[in-house]
Amino acid sequence: MNITKRGSTYHLVRRVPKRYGSVEPRGTIWISLHTDSENEAKRKAPVAWSLMEAAWEARLAGEVDDAERRYEAARNLAAMRGFRYLPVEKVAALPRQERLERLEAVMRNGEPDRIEAAAILGGVTPPPITVNRALEMFWTLARDRTLGKSEDQLRRWKNPRIKAVRNFVEVVGDKAIDQITPDDVLEFRQWWVERVETEGKTPNSANKDFTHLADTLRTVNRMKRLGLVLPFTDVALKEGEKRVRPPFSTEWIETKLLAPGVLDGLNTEARCIVLGMVNTGYRPSEAAGLLPEHIRLDGTVPYVSIEPVGRQLKNATSKRLIPLAGVSLDAFRQCPDGFPAYRGKDKISDTVNKFLRENGLLETPAHSLYGLRHAFEDRMIAARVDERVRRDLFGHAYNRERYGKGADLKHLHEVVSSVALCARSSASSSSKSRSNARKIGR
Missing domain, CATH: 1.10.150 (DNA polymerase; domain 1)
Incomplete structure (x- = not known):
């Protein structure tokens, strides 16, 4: 780059590249660097040239017919010249001194430059947004x-x-x-x-x-600050009674879903997600998103940690710890690294529901995999588990102010264990378990 001192100010002097010949009539340009320091001039020269090239590119784009590109080019060129792009009616409403500054900026050799005027005086109509x-x-x-x-x-x-x-x-x-x-x-x-x-x-x-x-x-x-009034109010159709996904009964889970060999037709990861859901009530997508470090089986209290790593959770309260017990603990011991076949994919529910439907394992046609989540909550309600504890385990919002940290992991494990189901549980042991749960939940 040729840096030359004219008077007390350094200038950048360069030939205009052929590419910009249609929008820049000068063969050589002088750009003031606004400094009398040679070191400062050398520092500012590359930036000044880059801005000049950007302005030429904006002028080139302003020659095209595409409305959206012309409008964007006008906005960019106005910014390069130190102005905010305004439509012509707003330019006309500016104070007199600001209007004069814009008018002076568009003059070239005593004549207004067409492209500069369109950009600085607001002569480009914004394209319609379809x-x-x-x-x-x-x-x-x-x-x-x-x-x-x-x-x-x-x-x-x-x-x-x-x-x-x-x-x-x-x-x-x-x-x-x-x-x-x-x-x-x-x-x-x-x-x-x-x-x-x-x-x-x-x-x-x-x-x-x-x-x-x-x-x-x-x-x-x-x-985009368009200021439009869009007519989309009061258009919803009446939906009627909302369909409720029913819970599986405890008897159905114990005698059908947990019967030996019943779920063997599922691959190991899908089967473990189902069994893990029985005593955790997690959402299927939460299980699929678990990473190996979110599964802790070696401590005093085994648990899984539902965290927003690699994906979003449904809401802030969905981030939580869930202790493992019964058939769910057994399932995670089979899949200690989680479920990579389903991680980041929205297919676990479809896979399992199809299997359950085809093998007569849905209690009614209205049932689905999600019924295990509701069944787990029903068992806790029957055991009179405190509402705050239930909501913390399920990742539900609490309708009152949350005070304190809530139940610790050990207490949560006691609650979960008291209502946990195991493979081939007998009716008597199940009844005893629910009796113990009522004591813990009080």
Whole structure:
């Protein structure tokens, strides 16, 4: 780089690269470095040249026809010149001195430069944001929501939003979001009503579409400061009585699920996840996410630690310790390193539910693997285990202020052991266990 002193100030002098000939008529440029120190000038020269190249690139981009690229180029070029991009009407409303500064900045040899004027005086119209484009922008604008999610969790988070946008565009078209009318939303709602009536879809499916679509567009509206009023209120379909997943009865678990050899058709990891769930009530995804260091079998109290490592937990209270006892402890002794076949994948529930269904191991058609979680809680309720203790074990929010640390691991182990089931438990031993649990839970 050629650094030359003109008067008391150093300048960077360089030939203009051929690439920028269409946007820079000068063959050689002089850039003031605003210093009389040669060392300081040498330090500032590379930065000044980099900024100059960035400005030329913005001018090149400003020549293209694509509305979005032209708008972004105008914003970048204005920033390079030390101004915040404003639409022309806001530039006109600026104080007189600020308007003059902008006008002076666009002059080249006594004439206004077309591209500079478009950028600094706000002459580029912002491109319309369509529904599909809003979804693309949403992934970046809402990236804080994805922090800590595993690849599989991210896929499951994205898919319903992609589906909602695809359905809306199919019905209404890929409209600019500032052109969406209440009639458009009602038309989308009616499309869903017809699907519920003729295709057996549930109102819940429709309402998820409304929720995800509205959240996507409202996030873009808020984060981009568009100031739009989006017509997505009061569109939900009436869902009726919510389906409740029933718990397995203790008798069914003991005589069917824990009978010798009944679960041998499952692979070892899937079988151990099922058996581990019997006396822990963990969520299947929590078990699948366990790492070897989260499984502690060698201490006085064996336990698993549910932690947000490599994935997000459902909520903050889901981070917890669960002691192991009975058939669940036996299962983790078989799988002390966790379940790598299912780690980071959303398939354990489907695998197990299919097996249980095909082998007649579901107590009713409404039952599923999740019924083991509810069954474990029912046994604790029957044993009169304190609500705070139950919520801590299940990772449920507590509706009152939490005081103190709660039950320690030893006490939690006593509670879990008192209601734990073992393979081939007899009715009498089960009854005795529940009797002991009532004493501990008081």
